[in-house]
Amino acid sequence: MEEQKAKYEEIADWIKERVEDGELKPGYRIDSEHQLCALFKVSRQTVRHAISVLENDGIVERRRGSGTYIKETINVGEKEVKTMRVAVITTYVQEYIFSAMLQEVEHTLSVAGYEMQIALTNNTIEKERLVLKNILEKNMVDGIIAETTKSALPNPNLDIYRKIMKRGIPVLFVNSFYKELDAPHVSMNDKLAGKMVTEHLLKCGHRKIAAIFKADDGQGHERYKGYMEALMEADIELKSKHIVWIDTDTIRNMREDGGWILRRIMGCTACVCYNDEVANHLVALCMEQGMRIPEELSVMGIDDSNLATFCEVPLTSARNPIRDVAKVAALEMLEMMKGMPVPKAAELDPEIVNRSSVRIINSI
Template sequence: MKKYERIAQWVRDEIAAGNLHPGDKLPSENELTQQFQVSRNAVRQAIDLLNSEGITETMKGIGTFCRSKSVNGEGSRNIGFVCFFTDSYIFPRIIKGCSQVLYKEGYQLMLNQSEYDLEREREILETLRDKKVEGIIIEPVFSGKGKSNMDLLLSINEQGIPIFLMDNQYPLPRFSSITMDDRKAGYEAAKYLWEMGHREIGIFYQKDYLTKMRRREGALEFLSEQGVSPEEILQVGLTGQGEKSTAWEMAERFFETPRMPTAVICTNDEEALKLIGRASEKGIRVPEDLSVISFDNSEMAQMEQISLTSFEHPGAYIGHLAAKLLLEQISNPELGIITNSVIEPRLIRRKSVRKLYK
């Protein structure tokens, strides 16, 4: 028996003995290399074989999990998952939380990334519908107005496929969802900067994504309560995400103003880093010259050289709860329950905000 076949057989034996169950994560590549005293290539060959047999499934950046094959008459056991990007920023945390729940119940996660493109999202949804998935978890592309794929999602839902939204919503509560209280988070961001002595506060935001628009609205609400009108606030809007984001270009425009604010609210960490990068080019220091506060508490925000003050995004919890509630809908379709869960904001204070006075 070849080395990789020996590893694959061990996994099969562990499953047969009840030591590995659907949803359980296999030992890491390093652990298997040490356990069997083989090369990484042998471990990878074993995993590829198990994946091809449908015994395991590998999720990039997360690990390899045991899966259960679908049983005739029990549906596809597939759950469609649609987010902007599957392997970067906060999305792996969400996927991990979701997969841990689904795999333990014998479901497989079909990962798809829309890249914040409405047409691409529609094509993905049509494919998932045609593959007769048992449910869909999606972060929908929606700016708060204009076009969306809500019509297609409603049609899919009417065919008996439950839909669960995460991190973004449509105007009418037609689907169950889990989101942050983004408006309150924006309000709290402005309030924190105000308490730190800042009176000249700018906003750098994505204007074609509802979630980030709500963060902006919350910040404007607090500043309005302090007697600051929107016309007095430096606001620079960008569009798109990922490679299509205009954050870098618009960050240049932010610094063209003759009167620079002492602090800025960025509507996510990626945008904040683009702004900080432009500031560095111009010799503007954070936080000495410009304080920055953001959202999502991503891994990049936690890096020591960045140390970005940011609101927590509990991605693993969001994924876990989304999967749990979707399974309840699959198990009890006759109830027709719609649940809208809202998570309270929590600020992680680091070094990117300077206190101007006591």
């Protein structure tokens, strides 16, 4: 005959079962001592004994004045209990195309029963480091989908990424990637985007094509490669004096301090821009100086964001399939958390969206 469990053991086992079933997730508060006393019809001393057992097993932690919570990282017997959370590290949230990306990731993860935990870097390595150290110390997620921070520059945070990955937490990069890390990435094919917008201008008869690219992000370098390849294949001389390199801070100040940019692109009939935000600023800057778009300067963006539609002169742009990128990233992360292999790189193709910002000189 099976020996009857002590009441404190019944309470402890009941809570363990709820954790294993996923009803009580890491970070959740368990029933109060008063509630457990009423539920099991036992004394407060018995409840406290059960909680002490769970505390010693590393399943719960008491927080003074707040209650008792399931620990962020726990083990029940030999089985590791998942947090059912994925950290999504992104540079921004509401700005530009990031809102659509986060919506798609959240939807795909939630269908699989996972919560999305958002962390912002504001595209600074200092904030990225704080976010990563917090994840490393608390061990509070099952996986990380990260947008890189200034991926074209040396990054002192790669050591923390390596520690996280060594701990068995899968990391996947979105939009860009750090070449020094052995981790998969999902993005638009940025080189192809740069090439396609340049070829579109060439087909419209433009031969003097300037460009503005972002120097501190890997995407800017890839888009520059595509621009350069398109010109070389068309047997057009690549003139460095017409190529402008900017960074995150420069973009914010383009309208106020953009005279030097106009001087660099002077004499050109068209300009390829790193993205729609840069193109939007360039259009405004030109119009403030009395330049007509596209009659005097054709402008092309990349990403096909809302800014392309609402620009004073609606922008012809290369559509970034950002929702598809986000969905693929989330699905691959789900596979990685199961221990399944995923492609080293998944790069989705853009497509040209025609609007009003490009003048046809003569097509070829």
